[in-house]
Amino acid sequence: MRKRRKEHASRFTPYFLRQHILLVSVPFLILLIIGGYILMNEAPTDISENLSRWQKFQRTIVWEYLQVIAIAFVLVFGFIRPFVVEAFKIPSGSMEDTLLVGDRILVCKFIYGIKIPRTNIKLFDFHKPTRGDVFVFIPPHERTKNFIKRIVAVEGDTVETKGDTLYVNGKAIDGSNYTKHVPFPKRDFPPFGNAQYLPGDEAFADYKLSRNQFRHKFPEGKPFVVPEGYVFAMGDNRSQSSDSRVWGPASVDDIKGQAFMIYWSYNSRGRAKLWEIWKILGKIRFKRVGKLIRSEFDGQG
Numbered sequence: 001m002r003k004r005r006k007e008h009a010s011r012f013t014p015y016f017l018r019q020h021i022l023l024v025s026v027p028f029l030i031l032l033i034i035g036g037y038i039l040m041n042e043a044p045t046d047i048s049e050n051l052s053r054w055q056k057f058q059r060t061i062v063w064e065y066l067q068v069i070a071i072a073f074v075l076v077f078g079f080i081r082p083f084v085v086e087a088f089k090i091p092s093g094s095m096e097d098t099l100l101v102g103d104r105i106l107v108c109k110f111i112y113g114i115k116i117p118r119t120n121i122k123l124f125d126f127h128k129p130t131r132g133d134v135f136v137f138i139p140p141h142e143r144t145k146n147f148i149k150r151i152v153a154v155e156g157d158t159v160e161t162k163g164d165t166l167y168v169n170g171k172a173i174d175g176s177n178y179t180k181h182v183p184f185p186k187r188d189f190p191p192f193g194n195a196q197y198l199p200g201d202e203a204f205a206d207y208k209l210s211r212n213q214f215r216h217k218f219p220e221g222k223p224f225v226v227p228e229g230y231v232f233a234m235g236d237n238r239s240q241s242s243d244s245r246v247w248g249p250a251s252v253d254d255i256k257g258q259a260f261m262i263y264w265s266y267n268s269r270g271r272a273k274l275w276e277i278w279k280i281l282g283k284i285r286f287k288r289v290g291k292l293i294r295s296e297f298d299g300q301g
Contacts, residue, residue, distance in 0.1 A: 105259045
């Protein structure tokens with residue numbers, strides 16, 4: 001009984017509630033706009049017989065709804081979209097099995113706050129980047145692309161890997177319920193795999209050394225300390241992910257938002273012809289549609 005109670009209670013975490021608030025907020029906002037607009041603009045009942053068909057149509061409830069729907073679309077996809085939610089497609093397997101190639105996800109863009117351009121001011125700064133968050137960001141080495149990874153360490157944390165094990169602040173992290181490892185030659189971290197994209201700060205100096213130089217200078221190892229304003233990102237497919245172990249930590253200013261739901265999933269491997277409906281339907285991963293993307297870290301979700 002105790003175990004069942006614990007599992008049930010774990011579902012109603014702040015993160016769980018936050019995800020469901022996100023799912024409800026946008027459609028509720030649209031319905032609110034529609035209802036308010038119609039109540040404020042009731043169509044007159046006395047339609048003149050001298051009006052044209054088009055003018056009569058403009059006086060009907062159908063026209064009222066069409067206007068409101070158009071306004072809602074403009075708000076959601078024109079104004080709200082850049083700040084609230086955005087869709088992304090998963091192109092690689094670096095986050096398997098949490099996210100698969102062909103998954104289409106929704107990302108909450110205001111969860112970490114909305115930064116006012118050319119200032120250091122952030123509005124709605126409700127939630128700081130946290131260990132375990134799955135997030136979308138612009139990486140330091142490919143400034144025109146969006147990457148998705150999991151935050152494993154935040155500013156002030158120490159990070160190192162030995163074999164398949166991740167250590168944060170000297171503690172081995174249990175990621176067995178969400179990470180994936182395949183037989184593949186592994187390199188311990190630090191140092192970084194490609195130091196050319198690292199900032200010139202002194203905090204990075206020792207970690208720009210070659211692997212042999214680093215081992216010679218620090219035979220017992222030296223964990224990397226995440227600098228202020230950065231997070232350390234890793235893919236859940238730990239053996240086949242190009243991430244912060246290679247090109248360095250991600251700047252908080254480059255974070256676009258937190259992934260919270262898979263809204264569509266299609267296995268694009270292997271082509272199906274247009275008339276092969278059974279094959280097309282077979283490629284749709286129905287079980288993944290609507291699946292929430294959880295924050296998970298050290299065996300906790």
